[in-house]
Each structure stands twice: as C-alpha cells, then as structure tokens.
Amino acid sequence: MTMEILKQGIGTLFGDPDPDHAREFFRKKSRKMESKLMSVKDAVEKFIHDGDYFASGGFGANRISVAVLHEMLRQGRKNMGLAGHTMTHDFQILAAGKVFNKLDASYVVGLEARGLSPNARKYLESGEVDVTEWSNYALAVRFKAAAMGVSFLPFRGSMGTDTFKYGGGKTITCPFTGKTYMAVPALYPDVAAIHVHESDIFGNCRIKGISVADIDLARAAKRLIITTEKIVSSDKIRSAPALTAIPYYLVDAVCEVPFGSYPGNMAYEYFSDEEHLQEWLRVEKDPEEFKRFLDKNIYNCKSHIDYINLNGGMEKMLTLRKKEILFHHKERTGGGDI
Amino acid sequence: MADYNTMELMVTCAARELIDGSSVGVGTGAPCAAAMLAQKTHAPNLMIVFEAGGVAPLLPEMPISVGDSRTYFRGIMATSMSEIMDTCCRGMIDYTFLGGAQIDMYGNLNSTQLGPDHSHPKVRFPGSGGANDFASFCWRMMVITPQDSRRFTEKCDFITTPGWLEGGDSRAKLGLPKGCGPYRIITNMAVMDFEEESKRMRIISINPGYSVKDVQDNCGFELLKAKKIIETVHPKEEELRVLREEVDPSRIVIGR
Numbered sequence: 332m333t334m335e336i337l338k339q340g341i342g343t344l345f346g347d348p349d350p351d352h353a354r355e356f357f358r359k360k361s362r363k364m365e366s367k368l369m370s371v372k373d374a375v376e377k378f379i380h381d382g383d384y385f386a387s388g389g390f391g392a393n394r395i396s397v398a399v400l401h402e403m404l405r406q407g408r409k410n411m412g413l414a415g416h417t418m419t420h421d422f423q424i425l426a427a428g429k430v431f432n433k434l435d436a437s438y439v440v441g442l443e444a445r446g447l448s449p450n451a452r453k454y455l456e457s458g459e460v461d462v463t464e465w466s467n468y469a470l471a472v473r474f475k476a477a478a479m480g481v482s483f484l485p486f487r488g489s490m491g492t493d494t495f496k497y498g499g500g501k502t503i504t505c506p507f508t509g510k511t512y513m514a515v516p517a518l519y520p521d522v523a524a525i526h527v528h529e530s531d532i533f534g535n536c537r538i539k540g541i542s543v544a545d546i547d548l549a550r551a552a553k554r555l556i557i558t559t560e561k562i563v564s565s566d567k568i569r570s571a572p573a574l575t576a577i578p579y580y581l582v583d584a585v586c587e588v589p590f591g592s593y594p595g596n597m598a599y600e601y602f603s604d605e606e607h608l609q610e611w612l613r614v615e616k617d618p619e620e621f622k623r624f625l626d627k628n629i630y631n632c633k634s635h636i637d638y639i640n641l642n643g644g645m646e647k648m649l650t651l652r653k654k655e656i657l658f659h660h661k662e663r664t665g666g667g668d669i
Numbered sequence: 670m671a672d673y674n675t676m677e678l679m680v681t682c683a684a685r686e687l688i689d690g691s692s693v694g695v696g697t698g699a700p701c702a703a704a705m706l707a708q709k710t711h712a713p714n715l716m717i718v719f720e721a722g723g724v725a726p727l728l729p730e731m732p733i734s735v736g737d738s739r740t741y742f743r744g745i746m747a748t749s750m751s752e753i754m755d756t757c758c759r760g761m762i763d764y765t766f767l768g769g770a771q772i773d774m775y776g777n778l779n780s781t782q783l784g785p786d787h788s789h790p791k792v793r794f795p796g797s798g799g800a801n802d803f804a805s806f807c808w809r810m811m812v813i814t815p816q817d818s819r820r821f822t823e824k825c826d827f828i829t830t831p832g833w834l835e836g837g838d839s840r841a842k843l844g845l846p847k848g849c850g851p852y853r854i855i856t857n858m859a860v861m862d863f864e865e866e867s868k869r870m871r872i873i874s875i876n877p878g879y880s881v882k883d884v885q886d887n888c889g890f891e892l893l894k895a896k897k898i899i900e901t902v903h904p905k906e907e908e909l910r911v912l913r914e915e916v917d918p919s920r921i922v923i924g925r
Contacts (some may be wrong), residue, residue, distance in 0.1 A: 390721045390736030417721070417736070417798060438798035443734045444697040444921075447794070455793040462788075464781065466801035467720060468754035475751060487758050488805030491834045491843035492777075493827045494797050497787050502844060511844030540738060541722030541747045598738040598747075605733065655738065 337511065338490075340498035342463030345412045345433050346384050348482045348516035356553050360580070366532040367585045371558065371634065374584035375402040378554045379522050384412035385431070386474075386518075386552060388525030388545045391419030392442065392595035392603055394538070396558045398588045398635040399524040404428035405630060414520060415439040416470040416544055420595055423611060426451035427625055434460050435499075435518070437467045445608055450615040464497040465489075465515075471544040473518035477551030485512035523552035526591050527577065528600070530559035534582025535568040535575050540598030542576060549577045558588040560600060588635050590648050601651040607642055673904050675857040676923050677912060678876060679813050680706060681904035682855045683766065686811060692716040693764040694757060694803045696735050699813045700766030701728070702912070702922045709911045718762060720799035722748045731921050735799075754799070757806035760846070765807035767800045768814055771825045774870050774890045776812070776832025776851030776863060778804070779825040787827070800830045805845050809852035816856035821888040833868035840868075859884045860901055864893050876901045 347353075369377075379385065379399075389395040400421055413431035415422060417438040425431055427450060440451045454460065465473075466489055476484040489495040490502060490513055500513040525545050527536040534557055538545065549555055557577070562585070568575060590597075594604035614624040632638045639648065673681075676699065683703035687693055689712035695704045696719075705728050708715045716725045721736030726744040734740075741747040756762060769778035770792075780800060784791030804810045810832070814820060832851045834840045841847045850868070854861040860874040871893035872884055877900060885892055904912075917923050 391734060393721070393734055393736040393738075415796070419734070436796045438795045440793055441795035445733065452793050456790055458789045464796060466797040466805075467750060467799040468758075468802035471749075471751045471754065487844070487846060488802045489797075489831075490805075490845055491840065492801060492829065492831050493781070494801050494829050497827075513844070539747075541736060541741060542749045543721050543736060544750050546749060547751065596734070596737045598741075603733070603737065 334503050337502040337504065339501040340495055342497050342499045343433070343461050344499040344516060345435060345463065346518060346520070348518070350480050350482050350517065353477065353480065353519050362580050364533050364579055367534050367582055368532050369584050369586060371398045371402050371586045371588065374556045374586055375399060375406055378556055378583050379403060379408060381408055382410045383521035384414070386414035386416070386520040386523040386548055387418060387421040388523060388543070388548060389421070389592070389595070390541070390543045391417050391421060392608065394526050394540070394592050394597055395421045395595045396524040396526040396556070396591060397424070397593060397595065398558055398586065398591050399556055400424040401629045401632065401635065401638065403430055414470060414518065417467055419443060420608060420611070423448045423451050426454045429454065432460050434462045435465055435470060436462050437465045437470050442608065442612065446612055448612060448615060450621060463499050464494045466494055469498070469500065469515050470518065471547065473515050474544050474547040474551040476515065476517035477519045478547040482517050483514045486515045487512060489513055518551060520548070520552045522554040522556065523548050524556040524558065525549060525577070526558045528560050529563045530557050530585050531563055531565040531568050532585060533565065533579035534577070534585050535565065535579045536577035536582070537574050538576040546576060549581050554583045555581050556584045556586065557582050558586045558591045560589055560591060560597065562587050590639055591635060593639060593648070594642070600655060601648060602654040604642070604647065604651055671904060671906050671909055673909055674923065675876070676925050677904055677909060678901070679855050679857060680912060680923065681908050682860055682901060683811060683813050684710065684908070686853055687712050687715055687764060690714045691763040692718065692761060694718050694720065694753070694762050694807055695766055697732055699922050701731055702916050703766065703813070705916045706908065706912050709915055710908060718753050718756070720750055720753055720803070722750055722753060724748060724753070731917060750799070754802050754806070757803060760808070762807045764809050764811060765803040766811050766813060767804055767830060768812055769829065770794055771820060771822045772812060772814065772854070773822060773825050773832070775834060775836050775868055776810070776854065776870065777825055777828045777834065778812070778830040778832065779827045781827040781829040783826050785826060797829050804830045804832070806849065808849045810850060811853045811855065812851070813855045816858040816884060816887045818887050818889040821890065823890045833863060836868040837866070858887065861892065869893050871895055872898055874899045874901045877903065
C-alpha cells in the first residue's frame with residue numbers, strides 16, 4: 332500500500348534520498364584509523380568535484396571552513412548543489428565564485444544584522460540558480476533523516492506557506508493519530524566541510540559551543556573535510572571520549588587551519604572581524620572593485636595564511652582573540668556575585 | 670513624562686509582553702533588546718533561546734549573529750538547532766519575535782522575495798531561516814515593525830512564515846499545531862492583536878501622538894478595532910534607564 336500524498340511542493344528535489352543507495356556508498360567507506368592529514372588544496376582537489384552537492388558547517392559567519400570555501404573558488408568549482416542552511420558569509424563567498432546553480436535555500440543572501448550581500452542577491456535574482464525553499468529546521472531534519480539512514484522524517488512546520496509550496500516536501504497523514512505532517516526527504520550531501528576546534532590526525536573531532544546542524548551533517552555527508560584550529564593527540568581524544576562530536580570514520584580529510592573561521596567568529600578563540608565583513612558588503616556594490624577585492628583576497632592567495640596576512644596578520648588575530656577572550660574574562664571577574 | 674523615541678517605545682512594549690518564568694526564541698536586533706530588557710526588569714527568569722543552539726544565556730551585550738558566542742555566554746547549554754526547534758515543536762517555547770518585508774491581515778510574513786515570479790524574483794531576501802519554524806511552533810508570535818502601507822499589505826508576494834494563514838481555523842486544518850499563532854504586532858503607531866474568530870489583525874492600543882486614522886492610513890488592508898482602544902502606556906524611567914545603559918549602550922537598536 333502506498334501512502335497518500337495530500338499536497339506537495341513544486342521545488343526541485345536535488346540529490347537522492349534513497350537509503351539503500353547511501354548504504355552502498357557507506358559500506359565502502361574506509362573504517363581504517365589512518366592519518367588523513369593533508370593540505371586544503373589537496374582535500375578540495377580530491378573530495379570536492381564539479382556538480383557535487385555541498386554543505387557548509389557552522390552557522391554563516393560562525394565556525395565556518397573559510398579555507399575550503401576560498402579554495403573551491405581558486406579551483407573554479409562549478410555547477411554544484413548547495414544546502415543553504417543558514418549560510419551568510421559562507422554563501423557570500425560561494426556566490427562570488429558562482430560555484431553553485433542548484434540551491435536548497437533556508438537562509439541565504441543575508442548576513443543577519445550586518446545587512447544583505449548585493450552580489451549574492453544579484454546572483455539569485457538573475458534566474459541562473461534553481462532555488463528550492465525550506466526552513467532551517469526542515470533542512471536540519473533532512474540531515475537528521477540521512478544520519479539515521481532513512482529516506483524521510485515527519486516534520487510539523489511550513490504547511491500552508493509558500494515555503495512549502497516552493498519546497499520539496501509532501502504532506503502525509505499519520506497512521507496513528509491522523510495528524511497531517513510534512514514529509515521531508517533525507518539529504519545526503521556528496522561532500523561537506525566543517526571547521527572544528529580540535530581534531531586528531533585521524534579525524535576524531537571536538538567542537539566547543541553550539542553544534543548547529545553539524546552532528547547530523549557530518550553523518551549525512553558522503554565525504555567530509557575537516558579543518559581544525561589545531562591538531563591534538565589521539566591520547567587527548569581517548570582521555571575524554573564523551574567530548575568527541577565527530578568520529579574519525581566519517582572523515583576523509585583533516586587540514587590544520589589556525590584562525591580557520593576568520594573573518595567569522597570561533598567560540599572561545601576569536602571574535603568575527605566586523606570591519607572586514609563590512610568591507611565585503613561595501614565592495615560588492617561595485618562589480619569592478621569587487622573583482623579586484625576577490626583577486627587580492629582569494630584568487631591571488633595561495634592559502635588562508637596569505638589571506639590573513641593581507642588583513643592584519645597575527646596582530647589582527649590577537650586583537651580578535653582579545654575581543655573574544657578578554658570579554659569572557661571581564662564578565663567572569665567583574666560582577667562580584669558570580 | 671519621560672522623553673523617548675519610537676524604537677524605545679516599541680522595545681518596551683514588546684518586553685512587557687514577556688512574562689517572568691516563560692521562554693522566548695529571539696533573533697538579533699529589537700527582539701533581542703526586548704528580551705534583554707524584560708530579563709533585566711520584570712522577568713529575571715525569562716529563558717531566552719537562539720535558533721542556532723544557545724540556551725538561557727545571561728546576555729552581556731547584543732549579539733551580531735544568532736549563532737555568535739554571545740548567544741550562549743554563561744548559558745545553561747550550547748546545543749544544536751534541532752534541539753532548539755524540537756523544543757519549540759514539543760510546545761515548550763512560549764514566545765517568539767519575527768519580522769519581514771511584508772505582513773498581511775492574518776500576520777503572515779514575507780522574508781523571501783518581492784515580485785510574483787519565484788524563478789526571477791524582483792528582490793531576493795534571505796528566506797525563512799528559522800522564522801517559519803518559530804512561527805509554526807511557538808505559542809505566541811509577535812512582530813516589531815514600522816507601520817507603513819507597503820509593509821502592511823493586502824497580500825504578501827510570498828508567504829514565508831505562517832501567521833493565521835487564511836484566518837479562522839485554517840492554520841490547524843492545514844497541519845500546524847493547535848492553539849499557537851500571531852499574538853501581538855507592535856509598531857511605531859500602535860499595538861495590534863488578532864480577533865478570536867476571524868483571526869484578523871485588530872488595533873488594541875494607540876501610541877501617544879497617533880490616531881486610529883493614522884494607523885489605518887498606513888496600512889494596506891482594513892484593520893479591525895477593539896471595542897475599547899487604549900493609549901499605549903509610556904515607558905517608565907527605570908525601563909528607559911536599563912534599556913539605554915545596560916541593554917543597548919552602543920545604541921545599535923534604539924539609535925535607529
């Protein structure tokens with residue numbers, strides 16, 4: 332017996348939610364505990380291909396893998412699918428390279444309180460991108476379904492809105508209660524990049540602070556590139572295994588990238604560089620100036636270190652570090668009754 | 670009478686709606702200022718959650734992102750978006766504040782696009798983010814927004830986020846949880862609620878210096894009027910002091 336579909340969205344469904352196809356892939360994925368250390372350049376070359384479906388970890392301009400995103404532009408990735416689960420500065424970067432033309436959009440184009448990206452906006456208004464609408468939670472639940480190894484999950488939001496109409500969900504009836512749900516299909520990205528605080532050389536990772544959708548995303552993605560603030564010993568991981576957020580068998584590449592979320596925020600490490608993020612928004616208004624800006628900051632850089640050196644280098648990093656850490660310190664000691 | 674601007678009035682009105690011991694899902698900007706003001710005045714036990722995973726922070730200053738490290742500063746938990754939204758869907762988050770480029774008489778919101786063609790939007794906005802989720806699940810959804818007839822529109826170009834949808838009981842009929850939905854619309858001119866049967870927007874209080882006619886003239890659809898429309902209560906000296914000195918000393922929100 333097939334389940335009755337009440338209503339369905341008209342958005343394109345990118346990717347394949349079939350869990351048996353995913354199982355075939357995961358069956359062959361290596362469980363060998365071996366070093367996955369490599370350069371960002373090699374990781375992007377090896378694991379991110381034109382036409383792949385990509386997902387960016389973190390939350391827009393918080394704990395994002397900037398080095399991987401810039402490298403995708405340098406290597407000229409095109410025609411990709413993209414999970415726009417709160418993407419802000421990460422979206423701005425990928426839109427600058429027109430890396431994707433298929434988009435699951437829940438939050439894109441904007442940089443929250445900072446304003447909207449003129450260039451990303453123009454790209455979506457051009458009609459070059461096939462956009463399917465979702466809410467943030469719907470996309471998070473799609474990752475959760477994939478992480479569970481099932482093809483869909485029931486979801487209780489969105490129904491009755493245009494977000495549903497231009498999305499890829501279908502409404503169904505609960506066989507137990509008769510309630511209406513939106514069935515959201517599993518989303519197995521071909522590849523994801525997640526920036527973490529600590530990883531060992533095998534890819535056992537720790538994240539401090541909010542995990543956003545990354546616990547499920549790491550499990551849903553077929554291939555996973557980890558960039559890490561620092562490499563730690565496996566002894567450290569094994570000394571407190573409850574702190575492991577991502578286990579090594581999900582991970583294909585481990586790249587050590589200190590200040591790897593710059594110009595975004597990295598909890599307990601450094602705050603976001605608000606001046607530089609404002610500069611991005613400003614230069615985007617003039618296509619010629621934006622092109623020069625991208626050449627300077629991305630295309631003519633060899634690595635994330637070049638980018639950082641162009642924007643204040645270690646001195647700037649220490650200022651942002653102070654902003655993040657002294658702030659916590661001041662609050663802890665200044666209140667008296669804390 | 671204290672001297673204040675309209676943003677200070679709106680934030681104060683919003684803060685007063687938040688009952689001590691309740692929970693609220695907020696974003697950056699005015700909603701966050703309202704939650705902080707409530708927490709520092711009448712609602713010290715207000716639990717604030719952010720969609721990216723921050724739970725019950727003791728907010729020292731305004732976050733710039735709903736996922737930056739301020740949003741779980743001295744919080745009780747730093748978790749995932751699923752955990753936050755699961756909690757909303759389970760029915761444990763009382764309030765949320767949302768906004769949009771357009772709002773209609775049922776409190777439906779548009780934050781996706783202007784223009785009728787989804788494949789070629791005239792203007793593209795961010796989309797739902799967590800707004801659709803918060804509005805689908807939180808018991809009482811509120812909006813803080815300027816009152817003008819382009820924003821308050823007969824029909825949204827795109828319904829990103831559910832208000833009372835088509836009014837009446839359409840919301841629950843279409844599958845959303847029962848008993849939750851838009852609650853208050855707070856503007857520079859008035860405070861509105863929604864009439865119980867039709868779920869249409871209704872003026873309940875007028876801000877000092879404005880008339881019912883002003884509000885209607887700056888609204889693209891016909892507003893219902895409560896039997897007794899009161900004058901919005903002025904912010905108290907103490908509310909203004911906390912708002913200016915402790916909540917938003919850099920005037921990020923109240924300087925707008």
